[in-house]
Amino acid sequence: MKEKIVLPKAYDPEPVEEKWATFWIEEGVFTPRMPSPEKAFSMVLPPPNVTGSLHMGHALCFTLPDIIVRWKRMKGFNTLWLPGTDHASIAVHNVIEQSLEQKGLSREKLGREKFLETAWDWKKKYGGVIVNQLKRLGTSLDWTRERFTLDDGFQRAVIRVFVDLYEEGLIYRDYYLVNRCPHCGTVLSDIEIEHKELESKLYYIKYPVKNSEESIVVATTRPETMLGDSGMAVHPGDKRYAKYVGKKVILPLQNKEIPVIADEEVEMEFGTGAVKVTPAHDPVDFELGKRHHLEQVIVIDGFGKMTKEAGKDFEGLDRFECRKKVLSRLEKLGLIEKTENYQHAVGHCYRCKNIIEPYLSWQWFVKIKPLAEEAIRVVKDGKIEFIPPNWAKTYFEWMYNIHDWCISRQLWWGHRIPAWYCQDCDEIVVAQSPPNHCTKCRSQNLIQEEDVLDTWFSSALWPFATMGWPDETEDLKTFYPTDLMATGFDIIFFWVARMIMMGLKFAKNIPFRHVFINGLVRDFKRRKMSKSEGNSIDPLEMMEKYGTDALRFTLAALAIPGMDISLSEERMAGYRAFVNKIWNASRFVLMNLGDVNLNIKEEDLTLADRWIRSRLSKAIGDMDSSLDDYKFYEAADKIYHFVWHEFCDWYIELAKPSLEKGNQKSLAVLVDTLDQILKLLHPFMPYVTEEIWQHFPSSGKSLSLAPFPVADSCLIDKNSEATMKILQDAIVEVRTLKAENGIPLKKTINLLVKCSGREAGIVREYQIFFKTLANVQNLEILEEFPKEQKLLKGVSGLIEIAIPLEEGLVGLEKEKLRLEREITRIKIEIEKIEKRMGNKGFLDRAPRHIIEETKERLKELQSRKRKLNENLEHILLLI
Ligand SMILES: [Zn+2]
Numbered sequence: 001m002k003e004k005i006v007l008p009k010a011y012d013p014e015p016v017e018e019k020w021a022t023f024w025i026e027e028g029v030f031t032p033r034m035p036s037p038e039k040a041f042s043m044v045l046p047p048p049n050v051t052g053s054l055h056m057g058h059a060l061c062f063t064l065p066d067i068i069v070r071w072k073r074m075k076g077f078n079t080l081w082l083p084g085t086d087h088a089s090i091a092v093h094n095v096i097e098q099s100l101e102q103k104g105l106s107r108e109k110l111g112r113e114k115f116l117e118t119a120w121d122w123k124k125k126y127g128g129v130i131v132n133q134l135k136r137l138g139t140s141l142d143w144t145r146e147r148f149t150l151d152d153g154f155q156r157a158v159i160r161v162f163v164d165l166y167e168e169g170l171i172y173r174d175y176y177l178v179n180r181c182p183h184c185g186t187v188l189s190d191i192e193i194e195h196k197e198l199e200s201k202l203y204y205i206k207y208p209v210k211n212s213e214e215s216i217v218v219a220t221t222r223p224e225t226m227l228g229d230s231g232m233a234v235h236p237g238d239k240r241y242a243k244y245v246g247k248k249v250i251l252p253l254q255n256k257e258i259p260v261i262a263d264e265e266v267e268m269e270f271g272t273g274a275v276k277v278t279p280a281h282d283p284v285d286f287e288l289g290k291r292h293h294l295e296q297v298i299v300i301d302g303f304g305k306m307t308k309e310a311g312k313d314f315e316g317l318d319r320f321e322c323r324k325k326v327l328s329r330l331e332k333l334g335l336i337e338k339t340e341n342y343q344h345a346v347g348h349c350y351r352c353k354n355i356i357e358p359y360l361s362w363q364w365f366v367k368i369k370p371l372a373e374e375a376i377r378v379v380k381d382g383k384i385e386f387i388p389p390n391w392a393k394t395y396f397e398w399m400y401n402i403h404d405w406c407i408s409r410q411l412w413w414g415h416r417i418p419a420w421y422c423q424d425c426d427e428i429v430v431a432q433s434p435p436n437h438c439t440k441c442r443s444q445n446l447i448q449e450e451d452v453l454d455t456w457f458s459s460a461l462w463p464f465a466t467m468g469w470p471d472e473t474e475d476l477k478t479f480y481p482t483d484l485m486a487t488g489f490d491i492i493f494f495w496v497a498r499m500i501m502m503g504l505k506f507a508k509n510i511p512f513r514h515v516f517i518n519g520l521v522r523d524f525k526r527r528k529m530s531k532s533e534g535n536s537i538d539p540l541e542m543m544e545k546y547g548t549d550a551l552r553f554t555l556a557a558l559a560i561p562g563m564d565i566s567l568s569e570e571r572m573a574g575y576r577a578f579v580n581k582i583w584n585a586s587r588f589v590l591m592n593l594g595d596v597n598l599n600i601k602e603e604d605l606t607l608a609d610r611w612i613r614s615r616l617s618k619a620i621g622d623m624d625s626s627l628d629d630y631k632f633y634e635a636a637d638k639i640y641h642f643v644w645h646e647f648c649d650w651y652i653e654l655a656k657p658s659l660e661k662g663n664q665k666s667l668a669v670l671v672d673t674l675d676q677i678l679k680l681l682h683p684f685m686p687y688v689t690e691e692i693w694q695h696f697p698s699s700g701k702s703l704s705l706a707p708f709p710v711a712d713s714c715l716i717d718k719n720s721e722a723t724m725k726i727l728q729d730a731i732v733e734v735r736t737l738k739a740e741n742g743i744p745l746k747k748t749i750n751l752l753v754k755c756s757g758r759e760a761g762i763v764r765e766y767q768i769f770f771k772t773l774a775n776v777q778n779l780e781i782l783e784e785f786p787k788e789q790k791l792l793k794g795v796s797g798l799i800e801i802a803i804p805l806e807e808g809l810v811g812l813e814k815e816k817l818r819l820e821r822e823i824t825r826i827k828i829e830i831e832k833i834e835k836r837m838g839n840k841g842f843l844d845r846a847p848r849h850i851i852e853e854t855k856e857r858l859k860e861l862q863s864r865k866r867k868l869n870e871n872l873e874h875i876l877l878l879i
């Protein structure tokens, strides 16, 4: 006899998770075989920011693809899931500049070189935080291939792409009005701006007409910009102002003459129909100014401070301070005609939430339309598929209206633009390595561009640069294009679209075949999770409390394509109980595992054996088709139901009595079913399944590498399923009858069964099931129930059942009193609630969700009262 295998009594996730997370990595379980005859399946991890810490959005976005890649790996694919982190320019600048500020320093004081040293030190120290959290989450990433968007290989790839695009004329430099965040101190691209409706004011300001007593009134929300006005514009068809076109007005506070021009773009309906023109501080005015050759006067600098051009009274003021001062001056001069309340959309920085300032400066741009064409086509042709498919519409809408992409950022941490300015002529030299001299005048007096590239410029290269591009590597040959990109909808433009454009252009192929867009994680009331609202759930805390497997299973079970996830801690507690259930079932099976032959002998199979094998085969088939369609919730639901309700509740219970007696005929099926369950569950719950499976005599190196079960249609046994269904329904009816009449399930009863033909045969043959699962002592099959006996009756299909009321079986009097007391209690509560709901004051003042909850509670109580009354009537009949 082999020694019995005993699992500890309770499952303790933490040490188990630590053990296997380390083992998988140390043993290279997730490193693909190279070369391999097997078909490849690959993904790249959306690189989290190096400053990041795991939040619930991450946990979802990483768990779902991990389920897919684990499933594919077990199905025999040669899989690669490639990890890494993003250097996140703005986020790192924020972190480091904040700590410099605390020391009374600034990045300017420190200088570029020292600043970058500090940033790299910071990365070495803290950059691993998110990496360790990813490992803890059980993600099956190949860490031997870990990349960083600022590592040497990436620098080479980025410079190569920049130079190639520049040489093709797809990157250019221009003096242009861009969005700048005065707080972050850098420009941003259009899509990094969040537009929010703000309550503000519209000021009507008088501009005196030169050599006249008249004045023209213009309306503006940003009076401080008037210091930079260089014209006034009206519509050419606007009769009110026709006589002023070509004349001059006096710009108040600056005492400067500016021309009145006519332009088709001016909206006659806005404000007074006349508008001030500030080419350096407004995108519409910028274009207008260009058409009419108006001066571009910069009065606000890149940090939101007024410049010298604003005049000595305003120079150095913050933009909003300046607004107040401008208004009070105008007021004193009697130049404000009126002020109106005004609601309009204002751009905010997506990182720091400060108001964006239009900013005129030299910047670098990608001419995007030529790249977008091909990227639209591959989605149109179905080469890249969005899941759910409606996201393709969002993608097209944006791609058809795409604007050139401003890629320069006034930051240091990032890919410094490989452009050098000749100090002796006007040449710009763009090159892969620092040039020795100017290509035009051969001067050696060259200075490199200070700006770095938008972080999204480098992450756009992620799928192929991580695999060694521009070299022709084995990884690229084997794993590019990748199969799946799973990410959030909020970065379809930032990232997904750009990866498609860059992948097609440089790696000569689509970067991925499927784009799976996961929903947002919301709280159980479907509100957005936020730290300030106090309703966010920390995944690390949840892993600590319920174990990683429970967290992962919860996220999968809630992931319905196209829908947001509504998360609650109760759900996680529920799946933690599921983990325990699996643990306890496995413990029972393994305890019985002696020196037994585990070959399944057809002739030994019982009804329950044939039934569970049939159900298992069905579950395997379902699992495959659900995962094929990325229906995580469906796969989770099916395996949950199979394990808990079929395997644990029925099959194990039926196997128990014979195992306890030492009859081990069913043991082979029991062990085999459990083995396959662990494999089915492994992609969802990698830790607990690996831990149990390693106790199996037949285990291998890792469950992660074990073959995924294959659905076997030969095992589908319709007859056994039908027979079991009849028995299960009848047994459930007996249990319900007991429960409804206050008979404990454990209490032994006698049972009368009225049925004939096939049903009678089945009940007779499997009487033992009634004993095992409903504690039936004697079971008697009859054609008619005896009339003289008091009976508790129930029906299940063609089978009628009855429990004879014997002395002491039901304490009817006691039960009657209990029910009466309970009904009275509920009546009182219902009256209270009805009174509250009838109170107008309550309805007017209480928050909507409270009213909803109260209504729900009332419904619940009423239905409970009905049920209790029915039970009471039933008992009164029997007394
Ligand atoms: Zn900002």
Ligand SMILES: [Zn+2]
Pocket (backbone or CB within 6 Å): 422, 423, 424, 425, 426, 427, 438, 439, 440, 441, 442, 443
């Ligand atoms: Zn030169």
